[in-house]
Amino acid sequence: MYSLLLSLLGILLYPIISEAQQQIDLIPKPWKMQATVGSYPLAESPIIAASPEFMELATLYTEYQNSTKWKLKSVKKERQFPKKGIRLIKAMANETRDSNAYSLQIDASGVLLKAPTRQTAVEGLFTLIQLGLINTNKQELPFLQIVDKPNFAYRGMHLDPSRHFLPIPFIEKFIDVMAIYKFNNLHLHLTDAAGWRIEVKKYPALTQKAAWRSHVKWKDWWNNGRQYVEQGTANASGGFYTQQQAQALVAYAARKGINIIPEIEFPAHSEEVLAVYPALACSGHAYTQGEFCIGNPQTFEFMENVLEEMLAIFPSEYIHIGGDEADKRHWATCAKCQSLMQRKNLKNVDELQSYAIKQMDAYLQSKGRKLIGWDEILEGGLSSGATVMSWRGEQGGILAANAGHDVIMTPGSHLYFDSYQTDPRTQPETIGGYTPLEKVYSYYPIPESISADKKHHILGAQATLWAEYMNNYQQVEYMAFPRSLALSEVNWSPKESKNFEDFKRRLQTHYRLLQNLGINYYRPSYNVAYQVDYNAHKYSNTVHLSTEQMDASGIRYTLNGKKPTAQSIAYKAPFERTIPTKVQAAYFLDSVQVGPIVEIELDVHKAIGRRIHYNKPWSDNYPAQKEATLINGIKGGLTYQDQQWQGFLNDIDITIDFERREEISTVAMNFMQMTGPGVFMPAEFSVLISDNGRDFRPIGTVKNEVSDQDPSLIIKRFELNLPKSEPGRYLRIQAKNNKGGFLFADELIVY
Incomplete structure (x- = not known):
């Protein structure tokens, strides 16, 4: 039987998809599984028959079923096993194509688990146990055939x-x-x-x-x-x-x-x-x-x-x-x-x-x-x-x-x-x-x-x-x-x-x-996450919104600077903006806001794609997108490992060449702080301007006001807004690293 089942399932395409299978939500996913309509009532199986080597596993199954009604029976030879019921059988050497695989069949005759070793039998047994735990009706098991084995030992x-x-x-x-x-x-x-x-x-x-x-x-x-x-x-x-x-x-x-x-x-x-x-x-x-x-x-x-x-x-x-x-x-x-x-x-x-x-x-x-x-x-x-x-x-x-x-x-x-x-x-x-x-x-x-x-x-x-x-x-x-x-x-x-x-x-x-099972697991968040893709040819930002919820239909967002409500735009697909925009989004459940509002600044600014020179190098451990990082129009996310946050162990000192004189009114840069791994805000963020690239004049400095006693993640936009615009071809940005740790920056924003 075991060899026949292996042969049958071996010729089936993987994965086998059927309407019935969609409801069998096993984790991890079996190697090969075919589900059919129907279920086997456990009440018809008061006896669990097992090979002598698997009798202890039969006891283990009854413990997970939390039932004392089961009677256990040791059966030495396969031909002596009952034709119906729950059967745990040690596969013979000549039946086994793969010593790491087990087979599990549930049909009108009951449950048949065959495995060549105790370990494979344990693995098959816990598939059976998991089926019982995820099934809403604890008194039955779905019809299916499984041949399964681990990818890694x-x-x-x-x-x-x-x-x-x-x-x-x-x-x-x-x-x-x-x-x-x-x-x-x-x-x-x-x-x-x-x-x-x-x-x-x-x-x-x-x-x-x-x-x-x-x-x-x-x-x-x-x-x-x-x-x-x-x-x-x-x-x-x-x-x-x-x-x-x-x-x-x-x-x-x-x-x-x-x-x-x-x-x-x-x-x-x-x-x-x-x-x-x-x-x-x-x-x-x-x-x-x-x-x-x-x-x-x-x-x-x-x-x-x-x-x-x-x-x-x-x-x-x-x-x-x-x-x-x-x-x-x-x-x-x-x-x-x-x-x-x-x-x-x-x-x-x-x-x-x-x-x-x-x-x-x-x-x-x-x-x-x-x-x-x-x-x-x-x-x-x-x-x-x-x-x-x-x-x-x-x-x-x-x-x-x-x-x-x-x-x-x-x-x-x-x-x-x-x-x-x-x-x-x-x-x-x-x-x-x-x-x-x-x-x-x-x-x-x-x-x-x-x-x-x-x-x-x-x-x-x-x-x-x-x-x-x-x-x-x-x-x-x-x-x-x-x-x-x-x-x-x-x-x-x-x-x-x-x-x-x-x-x-x-x-x-x-x-x-x-x-x-009383597990204090992490519940999926209602927070709205986002990804912004900048298109340098179209000068546009495409916004992708998501949550950890299975159903994303509760996301509502605005583009007009107002806070979202249950009547705001429903997110259905990524959307594009070609002008600077503040997007605000939140998750709503039954018309009630259940997650915080996330604000997304879409910048289409003057520094994107310009020439950049690093007067001091970035850290070799966190190059991100190298020379493109700070002028690619893409903001970093919640981790400095996302390849958009560039790390520096020294001061930041960069020069932007606009290739012609530009009127500069706003200069900003985002920084991250997470003191546990040694990531800090700069002591100050300074902006200088020049017409020749040699002689720079300072036009403003923003001092840090974030305490380094707060261990949580903090992302802050250091922004210099000038009372009147300043003309210049070259812009120099300096950020002071006074903590001896890392500075992480994701984008230089210039208007």
Whole structure:
């Protein structure tokens, strides 16, 4: 039967579209699915028959059905299975074309799930479970045929209990949702400066003191001394997992097809360890550094002792050791580290770090395990057995894969879920960045620059949830969902089947599922977003409006300077304007405004397309559109990563050549501030004018009035309006960078 079904569906065109299928809103989208009219009543199946290997999964299904009425029956041979009912059958080797695939058939005879392994059976079972959860009628299942398998073997999520401790019941709940959406790896960041979170019997101070800090919130602790306190003191904030709790959590996850990967930071991000075991620091003193002393043999003794206990708790093939963001200055001046470098003929501190990583890799390989590290472990050379987790963009992953190393992609640009997911001005504070749902969905883990024969080294992708600004588990849920559902489809479904509008439609059904599971997910915003395309040939702006709502018909807008009402123009399609215009738009629900008014300045100004000279360069990290950025007529959006905000680490100093004398009455430029990642307003914005391009006279300065104590996103238009116009061919713009961070500008506007 299984082989026959594979053959049948293998010849069908993908994807198969039918009216019935449109109502089956599975996430992630199955590889092949055919739905037919009809449904199977579950009341007709009081018995679940399963192969002996899948009996535990039968129990798992009854738990999700929340019913004690089911009777379980173990059946050894396929011919002995009942002809009707719910049947979980282990596929025989001669039936299986693909060892990673399962088949699921629901028809008048009931449910037939066939899978060659326990893992594929788990994946098929959770398809069945999800069908039950999204179906409005919980007493029946729709008729369908599915053959399904993952596109990538590694499908990961990450939690950060170090920065803010997460209780076990929440992690179990998180695992439950991960399983529904076919994730199979949970990466737990158990140690960092903010707190050590796992019991190590050989080093009790790690949980007696290093697990407890002086402030509840990470930001308060970070800004006020970063002290650790003994467990039991009045201000102690933190916690840890006992080894027994961790083992129970591992078993809980494994039952649902999820592997837990522990991360024990090395050689950096270890302030909490060195506070209680200062002999492991180069200085020998607590609170002086976050990096282990590589030249001290006790460092490796400590790490091996810790890992020995971790290996007994976590059976994961992979063990994560961090390896990122080491401040190597301590090693450069440490007598022990320098002595080790001489003995091992290490040329620099990068090679010293590589030596340390290779020691850990050798230890883990001797225990039959594999090391994972962040992409910094590439610096100085990497041992053959290590796997790279690429977070600083994709370049580290590309280098590693082309060199023959396995890679897990988790680039900050697309998969850091501690970034804002909508307009930062409307959201709780986080570290910065901007990663909306559509951006997550657009990601594909295999970059084109990876050689064809090396693409198999990309194991999959993982989202990270760094919790510096996630003070409780409700905030973790808010940042994780529904973006993690987008990632589930990135990892599971074929690239060619992805379609964001179709995903967004299916997602509407899953909001009910998340509500029923008590998930504090991010609700789609009523805010009106916009994109303006400038046509340099027609001197026109085309405005595109949208919202995160599935139905955009509630958008109303005006072009006359008045605030929109329910009777204003209904947005139906992009519109064009050839004159400067202020567009105002908002979302209305049942004639009531439910979102804020967005104002869009459409500028058709004198600087567009003019010659520009940079007297001081832009930052190589944020070139945007290079010379065209400030004079292309296109405004930046809500993130400095949108290729329209140009970044500067020095003062801004540019000159515009109009090629003839122009009358100048208004000069303006937009700047962005987000203090978390070090983006600030300029101290002042100055305008100078000249006829010859050499001798400039100042015509005005605008001082900054925005406080840098506000951590939220601020976009401000610095505008100089002259009492009377000034003639000149050349215009020079200077913006003072007095904070030593970034200045971001998106467009020079001249009238």
